[in-house]
Amino acid sequence: MSQAAQSIRPAVVIGGNRIPFARSNGAYSHASNQDMLTAALDGLVARFGLQGQRIGAVSGGAVLKHSKDFNLMRESVLGTSLSADTPAYDVQMACATGMEAIGSLANKIKLGQLESGIGGGVDTTSDAPIAVSEGLRQVLLELSRARSTSAKLKALSKFRPRDLAPNAPGTGEPRTGMSMGDHQSITTKAWNITRVAQDELALASHKNLAAAYERNFFDDLITPFAGVTKDTNLRGDSTLEKLASLKPAFGKNLGAEATMTAGNSTPLTDGASVVLLGSEDFARQHELPMLANFVDFEAAAVDFVHGAEGLLMAPAYAVARILERNNLTLQDFDFYEIHEAFAGTVLSTLAAWEDADFCKNKLGLDAPLGAIDRTKLNVNGSSLAAGHPFAATGGRLVATLAKMLHEKGSGRGLISVCAAGGQGIVAILEAR
Amino acid sequence: MADKYLELVNSGFTKKLAATLGLPRPAVLRRHVPGAPLVPGVVLLLGESSGAQALADVLLGWGLEVRRHSAGQERLGAIILLLDELSCPAELSAPMLLAGSALRGLVPGGRVVSFSRPALATDAPALAAVRQGIDGTIRSVGRELRGGATANGIVLTDDLSPVVPSALAALRFLLSGRSAYVDGQFLTISTDAGVAPEQQGAPLAGKVAVVTGAARGIGAAIANTLHRDGATVVVVDVPAAGDALAKVANKISGTALQLDITRADAGAKIIEHAISRHGSLDIVIHNAGITRDKLLANMDAARWDSVIAVNISSQLAMNEAFLAAKLSGLRVVSLASTSGIAGNRGQSNYAASKGGVIGMVRASAAAFAEAGGSINAVAPGFIETEMTAKIPVATRTVARMLMPSLMQGGLPIDVAEAIGFLASDAAAGINGRTLRVCGQSLVGA
Numbered sequence: 112m113s114q115a116a117q118s119i120r121p122a123v124v125i126g127g128n129r130i131p132f133a134r135s136n137g138a139y140s141h142a143s144n145q146d147m148l149t150a151a152l153d154g155l156v157a158r159f160g161l162q163g164q165r166i167g168a169v170s171g172g173a174v175l176k177h178s179k180d181f182n183l184m185r186e187s188v189l190g191t192s193l194s195a196d197t198p199a200y201d202v203q204m205a206c207a208t209g210m211e212a213i214g215s216l217a218n219k220i221k222l223g224q225l226e227s228g229i230g231g232g233v234d235t236t237s238d239a240p241i242a243v244s245e246g247l248r249q250v251l252l253e254l255s256r257a258r259s260t261s262a263k264l265k266a267l268s269k270f271r272p273r274d275l276a277p278n279a280p281g282t283g284e285p286r287t288g289m290s291m292g293d294h295q296s297i298t299t300k301a302w303n304i305t306r307v308a309q310d311e312l313a314l315a316s317h318k319n320l321a322a323a324y325e326r327n328f329f330d331d332l333i334t335p336f337a338g339v340t341k342d343t344n345l346r347g348d349s350t351l352e353k354l355a356s357l358k359p360a361f362g363k364n365l366g367a368e369a370t371m372t373a374g375n376s377t378p379l380t381d382g383a384s385v386v387l388l389g390s391e392d393f394a395r396q397h398e399l400p401m402l403a404n405f406v407d408f409e410a411a412a413v414d415f416v417h418g419a420e421g422l423l424m425a426p427a428y429a430v431a432r433i434l435e436r437n438n439l440t441l442q443d444f445d446f447y448e449i450h451e452a453f454a455g456t457v458l459s460t461l462a463a464w465e466d467a468d469f470c471k472n473k474l475g476l477d478a479p480l481g482a483i484d485r486t487k488l489n490v491n492g493s494s495l496a497a498g499h500p501f502a503a504t505g506g507r508l509v510a511t512l513a514k515m516l517h518e519k520g521s522g523r524g525l526i527s528v529c530a531a532g533g534q535g536i537v538a539i540l541e542a543r
Numbered sequence: 544m545a546d547k548y549l550e551l552v553n554s555g556f557t558k559k560l561a562a563t564l565g566l567p568r569p570a571v572l573r574r575h576v577p578g579a580p581l582v583p584g585v586v587l588l589l590g591e592s593s594g595a596q597a598l599a600d601v602l603l604g605w606g607l608e609v610r611r612h613s614a615g616q617e618r619l620g621a622i623i624l625l626l627d628e629l630s631c632p633a634e635l636s637a638p639m640l641l642a643g644s645a646l647r648g649l650v651p652g653g654r655v656v657s658f659s660r661p662a663l664a665t666d667a668p669a670l671a672a673v674r675q676g677i678d679g680t681i682r683s684v685g686r687e688l689r690g691g692a693t694a695n696g697i698v699l700t701d702d703l704s705p706v707v708p709s710a711l712a713a714l715r716f717l718l719s720g721r722s723a724y725v726d727g728q729f730l731t732i733s734t735d736a737g738v739a740p741e742q743q744g745a746p747l748a749g750k751v752a753v754v755t756g757a758a759r760g761i762g763a764a765i766a767n768t769l770h771r772d773g774a775t776v777v778v779v780d781v782p783a784a785g786d787a788l789a790k791v792a793n794k795i796s797g798t799a800l801q802l803d804i805t806r807a808d809a810g811a812k813i814i815e816h817a818i819s820r821h822g823s824l825d826i827v828i829h830n831a832g833i834t835r836d837k838l839l840a841n842m843d844a845a846r847w848d849s850v851i852a853v854n855i856s857s858q859l860a861m862n863e864a865f866l867a868a869k870l871s872g873l874r875v876v877s878l879a880s881t882s883g884i885a886g887n888r889g890q891s892n893y894a895a896s897k898g899g900v901i902g903m904v905r906a907s908a909a910a911f912a913e914a915g916g917s918i919n920a921v922a923p924g925f926i927e928t929e930m931t932a933k934i935p936v937a938t939r940t941v942a943r944m945l946m947p948s949l950m951q952g953g954l955p956i957d958v959a960e961a962i963g964f965l966a967s968d969a970a971a972g973i974n975g976r977t978l979r980v981c982g983q984s985l986v987g988a
Contacts, residue, residue: 150786157789157799160820192793327782330801334785398820 122217123394123401124540127231127510128155129384130336132498133343135236139381142337144173144180147383148187148233151506154334155229155385159399162192167225169199170212171232171385174501174531176203177240183233205530206452207410208232209384209505214408214538216388226393230509231385232502238381246274284531286416291423291531292453296362296371298421299455302462309375309454310354313495316451320492321347328491332510344378344498361453375454380498384506386513401543402517403524405509408538409433415533420473423456425535426527427463431474433537441480445522445542446487446515448508451494452529460527491515504528509540516542546927546943549951569950570691573652575720575960577744577771582620582718584650585610589638590625590658594705598625598658601706605715612641619645621654621718626677627699629659631669635676642684651690656717657681658697658705661731678729685727685983686948693717693726693949693983700733708737709972715743716964724924724957726948727983730973733908737971745773746967751821753777753813755804756831758784760928761878763791764955765828768963770795775821779804779813780831804831804857810864824870826966829858829877832896834930836889847892854896859903862918866910873916876965877904878958881924881981897922901977908975917974919965924981925952947982 130151133139139147148171156162169188176183184199202212209232216228243251246269253266283290299309323329324341333340359369360376387399394401411429413420426449434441441464449457463469464480471477491511494504505528512524519542526538552561552568561568573583585608588599595611602609602623610617622642629635642655649655662674677696685694695717697710704710713730716722740746752769756762757778766776776797780788785801792799800816802809817824832854835846858877865873882890883897904920911918925931925942931952934942943952961980964970 153793154785154789154799157792157797160792160796160798162793162796327803327806330782330803333782334789334799334801335783336786340783340785398822400819 119221120223121391122220122405123389123391123543124403124405124509124513125387125389125394125399126155126159126402127332127384127386127506127513128158128334129332129503129507129510130154130382131333131339131342132380132382132500132503133339134498135379135381137237137343137381138337138339139235140237142235142381143238144176144183144233144235144383145187145190147235147336147381148183148231148385149190150334150336151231151233151383151385152187152191152193152229155387156192157334158331159387159397163194165194165196166229167227168216168219169193169197169229170202170216171230171506172201172203172208172212172502173233174203174205174208175234175236175239204536205532205534206450206499206501206504207528207530207534207536208502210408210509210526210528210536210538211410211505213386213388213405213505213509214536217405217408220388220390227387227389229385229387231383231506233383234500234502235381236379242278244274244276244278246271250274284415284422290361292361292371292376294415294422295453295455296365296369298424298459299370299453300362300365300368301421302459304370304455304458304462306355306370308458309370310351312451312454312457313354313375314349314351316489316492316495317346317349319490320345320496323491328514332514342497344380345496349374371453371455375495377452377494377499380500382498382500382503384503384510386506386509400517402513403540403543406523406539406541407433407437408536409436410534410536412535413533420533421459422531422533423452423529423535424460424463425533426529426537427460428474429535429537430464430525430527431470431476431480433539434480437539439539441483443523444483444487444525445519446490446512446524447483448489448493448512448524448526450499450504450508450528451489452499454495456529505536509538512540516540546951548940567950570651570689572691572723572949572951573720574723574956579720581605581715582607582654583652584618584620585614587614587619587622587645588625589622589641592625592628592658592705594627594658595625597704597706598623601711614645614648617648618650619648619653620650621656622646622649623714624655624657625705626657626659627705629673632673632676635673635680639680646688649688649692651692652720653688653690653692654718655681655684655688655692655694656697656714657695658699658710661698661700681729682727682983688948691723691949693722695722695725695727696729698729698731700731703732703735707732707735707972708739709734709970712737712739712964712967712969713973721960721964723960724949724953724980724982725961725978726981728979730978731976732972733974734972737969739969740967746969747826747963748773750774750825751777751817751823752826752828752966753779753817753824754828754830755779757791758787760930761923761926761955761958762830764959765830765962766791766795766797768956768959769826769828769966770797772963772967774826777813777817777821804861805852807860809857810861813861814864814868814870825873827861827865827873827875828962828966829861829875829900831857832878834890834893836893838889839891842892850892850896854893855899855903858900862903862907866914869914870916871914872968873911873914874966874968875911875916875918876962877918877920879920879922879977881922881979881984884922884979904977905975912974917971919973919975920977921958921961921965922977922979922981923953923958924979924984926958927952927954947984949982951982953980953982
């Protein structure tokens with residue numbers, strides 16, 4: 112170990128807070144990203160008694176963001192009970208936004224640059240930014256540059272009625288024009304993931320999340336918001352029969368072979384989550400719990416544009432690298448938190464790790480990473496049940512896993528989050 | 544939620560109109576304001592018992608102007624009656640008639656406070672008669688006073704002197720604006736335990752307090768008041784009330800603990816949170832409570848059982864955990880209700896739970912005293928909250944105005960002040976008792 116590495120200290124997950132996640136255009140239709148993030152932060156402040164404190168940094172962001180929210184995190188902090196002396200900055204890495212924010216804060220804590228940090232994210236597809244069309248935008252910009260009346264008229268003459276149609280953000284990939292679900296349907300088929308296997312994973316997610324609520328697991332992880340006390344997507348009474356009755360929603364070009372439905376894909380969701388991190392000294396000084404160490408994190412990206420790899424497969428690569436760096440095998444974990452963008456994503460990733468060809472040719476390994484013990488996978492439910500407000504998922508995963516590890520009192524957990532643009536982030540946490 | 548009638552009869556044209564029409568005119572009560580004088584005028588100390596001089600010295604030490612026998616034309620802030628050494632009913636005449644002749648000089652928001660001894664079955668009949676008579680006469684004075692003035696008593700057990708710490712703490716409380724809605728009540732002092740606070744303005748400094756049901760209403764007011772008095776406060780409520788709870792916590796720099804108190808491990812969770820996060824657990828306020836009103840003839844098991852589970856069974860279970868943990872000097876104050884004393888139509892379940900609280904604190908006093916602690920209850924009468932705002936207007940107006948001597952409902956702060964007093968170390972000599980905060984009424988939840 113190098114001299115610098117020896118001086119690195121642990122970054123500790125102290126706890127987290129999120130608001131219940133709500134299906135898009137539902138309970139949070141009239142809440143902005145800033146409203147939700149402020150509520151999540153204030154709940155965290157209340158839980159840990161951080162009123163008036165200067166936190167080292169608050170980092171996070173939103174995937175769908177209004178241009179007026181250029182300083183979303185800082186503006187949100189100013190609306191909370193935290194000290195106004197708390198710096199904050201925005202991060203954006205699609206669905207991995209929360210993980211990137213939290214991981215980077217952990218690094219700064221490890222290096223001694225920060226004593227404390229709050230990382231997380233928020234997203235709303237209900238209060239989404241709607242932009243004017245490119246045509247109208249060009250007209251307006253030229254109009255603002257025009258000095259003379261004739262130049263102004265000339266600019267206006269370029270306006271066409273069709274330019275009035277607004278641009279709403281979609282989940283389509285800019286370079287392929289395909290939706291994320293349609294991308295995943297290619298991967299799902301490539302790995303021969305069956306409809307039943309996907310429905311079973313979705314059902315387990317709902318059952319596990321419902322059971323976690325039942326045993327009060329979320330009492331210190333969630334603060335209600337806008338009258339919502341539980342994730343509104345949760346269907347604890349769902350059955351395989353009900354899931355089997357749903358029609359395919361993605362990969363419809365596959366015809367009878369299409370397997371991805373609204374039941375085994377995450378719905379568009381609104382919500383916010385935050386995680387409090389600190390040095391051991393910070394936690395001790397403030398008499399705060401230490402749930403887990405944030406050990407390491409790794410990002411990966413794949414070339415999905417030219418078809419070399421599936422859009423959401425980057426975490427499979429990131430895991431290989433983070434395991435090697437930490438001298439661990441895929442089986443050295445007590446919990447696996449694999450973000451359920453689609454049931455097919457999780458199952459394709461697991462299949463890839465078990466596949467000798469993939470591990471040899473794509474990951475450059477002598478042997479496959481192997482199978483995991485499925486009873487350790489998403490044991491308190493994941494995105495299929497809770498929903499997936501893009502940037503808020505990282506905070507949900509880190510806080511949930513840290514609490515699970517602390518309850519167990521030993522062991523480690525693996526987080527894997529895929530993201531648009533063929534990216535992904537994985538992380539390792541260790542119990543305290 | 545505000546009492547509009549109270550505002551109208553105390554301001555502007557409508558004040559004059561109300562006077563002309565002879566409408567009842569409830570007064571704006573003298574409530575505690577930090578830094579305000581303890582008593583709004585001179586103090587007349589009546590009665591010849593042996594503790595008189597010592598008490599007068601204490602009052603002088605508090606910076607009060609004290610008169611014996613008569614105050615002449617001076618404006619009276621309080622009349623204190625030392626009746627603790629009377630031996631037969633005839634002896635009550637002199638001090639009561641003296642007090643009567645002075646009553647007209649009592650300012651609005653003034654106080655009458657008596658010192659007496661409990662009437663026991665083992666007393667000589669004449670002795671018991673005068674002692675029990677004091678109870679009746681002071682309550683009657685309370686009903687005669689106007690302008691937000693109140694009459695209350697301090698009952699000294701055994702041979703406790705009027706200047707034992709808790710008697711003085713009770714006196715300060717009753718003289719002050721903190722007792723604004725306490726009227727016609729007696730505070731019994733059991734022992735000479737108790738220490739006066741180092742700073743009267745922060746009697747709970749350094750204490751860690753837990754308040755259940757703190758997301759709104761009376762619970763939020765209790766949390767605010769304990770914080771104002773110097774305590775670090777942990778606010779507890781059910782997870783579903785977590786957003787309101789977070790706001791309360793953030794306002795008072797406390798911590799929020801989302802917890803269903805009917806869980807078997809609720810007591811353990813509270814102890815764990817308070818000690819790991821704040822270093823100790825000194826005060827617990829059992830405030831969480833629900834109503835599920837229904838005439839008994841229409842009552843179902845869900846309504847009955849949930850009220851009992853939340854309002855009393857949970858407290859019994861948590862108290863067992865607190866006692867088992869041997870927390871030194873723990874002060875518990877529990878919310879009872881005048882419904883538990885006088886009964887209330889449609890509240891047979893609620894009254895069972897709240898009467899239960901009164902029995903529980905009486906029977907738990909010895910166990911808490913063993914570790915240097917105490918347990919008492921406060922029984923609110925009609926308090927203006929979100930809960931009572933749901934009562935139909937006519938019923939509410941009658942309840943708040945006609946029944947109590949003070950002709951108005953109390954405010955959450957009035958309950959909170961009484962709780963803060965009983966939770967203070969100065970009140971350590973009061974144990975197993977229930978203090979009513981009802982404006983001298985007998986209705987209300």
